[in-house]
Amino acid sequence: MATLAQSPNPDIALRIEGMNKYFGNFHALRNIDLTVTRGEKIVVCGPSGSGKSTMIRCINRLEEHNSGRIVVLGTELNDDVGNIDEIRREVGMVFQHFNLFPHMSVLENCVLAPMLVRKLPRQQAEEMALRFLEKVRIPEQASKYPGQLSGGQQQRVAIARALCMQPQIMLFDEPTSALDPEMISEVLDVMVTLAADGMTMICVTHEMGFARRVADRVIFMDRGEIIEEAPPETFFTASRNERTRQFLSQILNH
Amino acid sequence: MGSLLRNQKARNALLQAVFVGALGSLVIAGALIAQQNMAAQGITSGFDFLFKPTGWEVTFSLLPAKPTDPYWWYFLIGIINTLFLGAFGLVTATIVGTVVGLARTSSNDLARLLGRSYVDVFRNIPLILQVFFWNALITHLPPPREAHEAWGFALTSRGLYVPILNVHGLAFAGAMVALLAAIVLPIWLGRTARLGSPPEQRRPLQLAAAILALACAVLILFLGRLPDTALMNVPALRGLNLQGGLRVPPEFTALVVAIAIYGGSYIAEIVRGGFKAVGRGQVEAANSLGLTPWQVFSRVRLPLALRAMLPILANQYVWLMKATTLGIAVGFADFFMIVALTINHSGQTLEAIGILMAGFLIINLSLAALFNRINKAIALKGNQLRG
Numbered sequence: 001m002a003t004l005a006q007s008p009n010p011d012i013a014l015r016i017e018g019m020n021k022y023f024g025n026f027h028a029l030r031n032i033d034l035t036v037t038r039g040e041k042i043v044v045c046g047p048s049g050s051g052k053s054t055m056i057r058c059i060n061r062l063e064e065h066n067s068g069r070i071v072v073l074g075t076e077l078n079d080d081v082g083n084i085d086e087i088r089r090e091v092g093m094v095f096q097h098f099n100l101f102p103h104m105s106v107l108e109n110c111v112l113a114p115m116l117v118r119k120l121p122r123q124q125a126e127e128m129a130l131r132f133l134e135k136v137r138i139p140e141q142a143s144k145y146p147g148q149l150s151g152g153q154q155q156r157v158a159i160a161r162a163l164c165m166q167p168q169i170m171l172f173d174e175p176t177s178a179l180d181p182e183m184i185s186e187v188l189d190v191m192v193t194l195a196a197d198g199m200t201m202i203c204v205t206h207e208m209g210f211a212r213r214v215a216d217r218v219i220f221m222d223r224g225e226i227i228e229e230a231p232p233e234t235f236f237t238a239s240r241n242e243r244t245r246q247f248l249s250q251i252l253n254h
Numbered sequence: 255m256g257s258l259l260r261n262q263k264a265r266n267a268l269l270q271a272v273f274v275g276a277l278g279s280l281v282i283a284g285a286l287i288a289q290q291n292m293a294a295q296g297i298t299s300g301f302d303f304l305f306k307p308t309g310w311e312v313t314f315s316l317l318p319a320k321p322t323d324p325y326w327w328y329f330l331i332g333i334i335n336t337l338f339l340g341a342f343g344l345v346t347a348t349i350v351g352t353v354v355g356l357a358r359t360s361s362n363d364l365a366r367l368l369g370r371s372y373v374d375v376f377r378n379i380p381l382i383l384q385v386f387f388w389n390a391l392i393t394h395l396p397p398p399r400e401a402h403e404a405w406g407f408a409l410t411s412r413g414l415y416v417p418i419l420n421v422h423g424l425a426f427a428g429a430m431v432a433l434l435a436a437i438v439l440p441i442w443l444g445r446t447a448r449l450g451s452p453p454e455q456r457r458p459l460q461l462a463a464a465i466l467a468l469a470c471a472v473l474i475l476f477l478g479r480l481p482d483t484a485l486m487n488v489p490a491l492r493g494l495n496l497q498g499g500l501r502v503p504p505e506f507t508a509l510v511v512a513i514a515i516y517g518g519s520y521i522a523e524i525v526r527g528g529f530k531a532v533g534r535g536q537v538e539a540a541n542s543l544g545l546t547p548w549q550v551f552s553r554v555r556l557p558l559a560l561r562a563m564l565p566i567l568a569n570q571y572v573w574l575m576k577a578t579t580l581g582i583a584v585g586f587a588d589f590f591m592i593v594a595l596t597i598n599h600s601g602q603t604l605e606a607i608g609i610l611m612a613g614f615l616i617i618n619l620s621l622a623a624l625f626n627r628i629n630k631a632i633a634l635k636g637n638q639l640r641g
Contacts, residue, residue, distance in 0.1 A: 062538050088544040099535035102634045103557050112553065113543035147636020158539075165543060 010074075013038045013169050013200045014059065019068030021054060021224075028054050030224045032068065038168075041201045043211040043232075046221035047247060052204040055221070056171045059202070060091045073168060089117060092162030096174040098154040100146035106133070106157050107142040110164045118165065125164070132160040136190045152183030156190055163194075170194065172203040206251055212236065220244050288604055297601045304329075310599060314503055314587045325596060332592030333613055339506065339588060340575045340617075343513030347574060350514050351521025358526045369522065376519040382580055384516050389508035389584045398496045406488045406499070414502040415489035425478020429471040436467035505584040517574045524570060528563035529555060561632055568625035572618045589613055 014036040021029035029051045036042055044052045057063040058070060061077060061084050070077040072087045101109050110129035114120045120128070133139045136156035138149075146154055155175055162170060172191065176184045188210050195201055195214040205211070211218055211232055218235040220228040220243075228241045239245055258264050292299050304326040312319045315331045316338060357369035376384070393411050396402070401410040406417035419426065440460035443449070449456065479485075489499030532555050540550040581588035593610040597603050 060542050062542060085544055085546070088542060091542070093539070093542040095535060095539060097535050099533070099539035101536055101539070101554055101558075102636075103561065103632075113545060116546075116549050116553070117544045145635035147634055149636070161539075161543070 011037050012071075013040070013073060014202075015069075015071045016055075016059075017069045019055075019058065019065045019070060021051075021058060021063065021065050028224050029058070029065070032226060034219070034226065036169075036200065036202065038200055039198050040216050041195050041214050042203065042217050042219060043215040044202065044204045044219045044221060045206060045208075045211070045247075046227075049223075050221040051224040052221050053173050056093075056173055056202055056204055059169075059171060060088050060093055062093075089165060090167055091169045091171060092165055092167035093171045094155070094158050094162055094173065094175045096177050098146070098151070098158045098178075100154055100158055100161070102146050105143050105145055106138075106149070109146070109157060110161050113161075114164050129160070129164050132163045133157070135163070135193070136160045137186075150183060151179045152186045155179065155183075155187045159187075159190055159194070169200045169202070172201065172205065174204050174206075176205065176207060208236070208252065220247065222247070292604075295601075299602075299605065301605055303600045303602050303605070306600075308596075308599065310595065312587050312592065313585065314506065325600070328592050328596070329589070329609060329613075332587065332589035333617075335587055335592075336575075336578050336581075336589040336613075337617065339509055339513075339578045339581065339586070342510045343517065343578065344571055344574055346510060346514035347517030347521055350518025352525055354518060354522035355525025355529070358522060359529045373519045373522055376515050377523075379516075381512060381516045381577055382583055384512040385508055385580050385583055388511045389505055392504040392508055398491060401491075401496065406486070408489050408496055408499075410496065411504070412495075412501065413504045414507050415496050415499045416502060417486055417488040417498075418500045419475065420480045420483040420485060420487045421475050422478040422480060425474050428474045428478070432467050432471035432474060436464045436471065439463040439467055503586070505581070505586040508584055509578070509581055509586055512580075513574055513577060517570070517577075520570055520573075521567070524563050524566045525559070527566070528559035531562035532558045561634065564625060564629050564632075568622060568629075571625070572621055575618055575621065576614065 012035060014034070016032050016034040019029060019032040020027070032055060034042075034055075044056065046052050054063055058065045059072060059077075065077075073090055075083050075086050077083060077087055100106075101112070104112065107126060107129055110133065111120075111122065111125040114125040114128065115122060118125075130139055130142060133142055136159050138153055138156055138160075141149060141153060141157070146157065149157065159175075175191070176187050179187065184207070188207060191201070191203070191210065192214055201214075203210075203215075215232050217229055218232050219226055220235070220239075220241070222243050228235065228239060228244050230239065235244070236248065239248070259268075289299050305324050307322045308325055308328050309321050311321055312328060312331055314335060316334055317327075317331055319328070319331055354369050354372050357365040358373070360366055360369070392409075392413070395409055395411045398408070398410045398412060401408040401415075403409075408415040421429075440463055443456055443460050443463055449459075487498045487500075489496045489501075491497075536554055536558065537550060540554045545553065578588055579590035582591040582594060585591070589610060593606045596606045600606070
């Protein structure tokens with residue numbers, strides 16, 4: 001118990017040990033073990049209802065795990081509110097439905113948390129926000145409102161908003177699933193750039209091209225369990241697992 | 255002709271003309287019949303009565319009133335009384351509704367149960383019954399000699415006694431305006447685009463404006479002090495009655511309490527609905543950014559819930575304004591009661607009711623227009639919102 005929290009390996013960004021999660025009687029996650037080193041890019045895939053989203057939502061306490069341990073950047077995730085706040089400050093998240101604040105301009109969306117949580121003065125927060133909006137290639141939309149942007153633009157703003165907290169880990173929960181096909185690549189391009197900058201990333205996605213290009217490891221989940229963990233080449237071409245091969249044939253041959 | 259009748263636009267215009275014509279002749283016929291009947295009873299129709307003295311006393315007035323005043327002055331008193339009651343009723347109902355509504359959305363089981371019981375009980379008892387209940391309760395309080403007293407306030411069967419400042423009425427009103435300016439001016443300064451500077455550099459200016467307005471308020475109160483009196487006018491027992499202070503009549507207190515509690519139960523449901531309408535995704539995003547629960551509430555949940563609530567809230571406010579006419583049930587001199595007394599004394603039924611209806615239309619249409627403006631000003635921009 002103490003070994004993990006007291007001798008943190010600075011290279012380890014995230015460690016999950018024997019985590020279980022229930023929704024009522026439904027066993028949503030079963031004995032999840034996962035270690036992610038700093039700078040690593042993980043792609044999580046699997047059929048719907050397999051627990052992918054639930055797993056990454058446990059990492060920043062949007063869902064509460066029932067047993068097992070989660071240690072993020074050396075901080076144990078438990079009922080301690082201080083720990084939860086500390087982890088949320090360092091872990092950014094991008095959602096399937098963007099979840100921008102519709103009553104705030106793009107710029108306000110981006111400066112809100114840096115000003116309230118990191119206590120940055122407005123001017124500094126705005127400068128940083130513009131820098132990240134440039135990084136996601138929409139600085140010209142800063143004064144618009146989320147409802148005036150396309151889905152792809154909204155998702156890029158959501159990425160910039162998360163980056164403005166200067167997180168050490170980024171979680172992506174199906175970031176392109178709600179987008180029209182022609183907007184998927186503009187979001188994926190931003191994510192590829194982010195990966196190239198060395199960000200630690202955990203992405204739940206079915207974009208297998210993206211997984212091939214940036215993932216260090218692909219994790220396949222089914223019925224709440226991690227079934228397979230492999231580098232992309234092995235995963236896509238040489239998987240010996242029956243369920244993995246079935247899943248791949250379903251999403252690749254259509 | 256036949257082809258004109260088959261033309262869609264011509265047909266619509268004809269139908270509308272027939273409808274307007276029929277409605278117009280109905281109104282004119284009604285007015286003529288009414289005039290004839292009144293003439294038969296020896297009542298002259300028209301609005302001349304407005305300038306005649308009333309000859310009766312009004313029980314509650316914020317303006318000076320005596321029986322020699324004309325009817326139009328009494329109508330004005332009635333409208334002001336209605337607005338006064340409405341303002342107190344709406345503000346207190348909103349406070350009660352917000353508290354109960356938040357309790358109903360709370361994650362605490364006890365708070366939710368209490369909130370739900372409150373709504374179930376008070377929404378299902380007719381308002382007039384609640385007005386009678388509170389009025390009866392207050393008039394059965396102990397007499398002034400045995401009043402419940404605390405901090406200069408006294409609760410008696412003759413009403414609620416409140417300590418007041420010994421200042422001239424006009425000075426008090428002026429000070430209230432200055433106090434309002436102390437709140438409104440800094441907000442306006444923070445938002446106006448007329449000053450070139452960025453809003454966050456205006457703090458000193460806002461502070462100066464607020465202090466200046468507060469100083470004005472104090473100065474006005476000081477100048478308006480009644481000579482040879484103590485600063486505070488506290489109600490105190492003299493003989494069998496309380497002297498000094500301000501007496502709030504039982505019927506006014508009963509009406510405000512009833513409207514606050516009954517209206518609060520409806521507003522609670524509107525507040526609950528507003529918070530339910532806030533997307534879970536926005537709250538999760540705010541949480542994931544590390545905002546504290548209070549920040550999530552004040553920056554994300556409340557502003558979004560308010561936008562969902564406002565149109566329904568406007569409806570409720572208009573409804574509660576109309577409910578102030580229950581004043582007549584307990585003898586509070588609201589607009590409706592003054593009109594009813596006018597009809598008794600002058601016999602000018604149709605004219606008086608016409609004025610009453612026009613008055614309520616003006617009050618409620620202004621209220622609705624105000625809310626429409628606020629609604630438009632804070633509406634979410636764009637139509638690409640999902641999730």
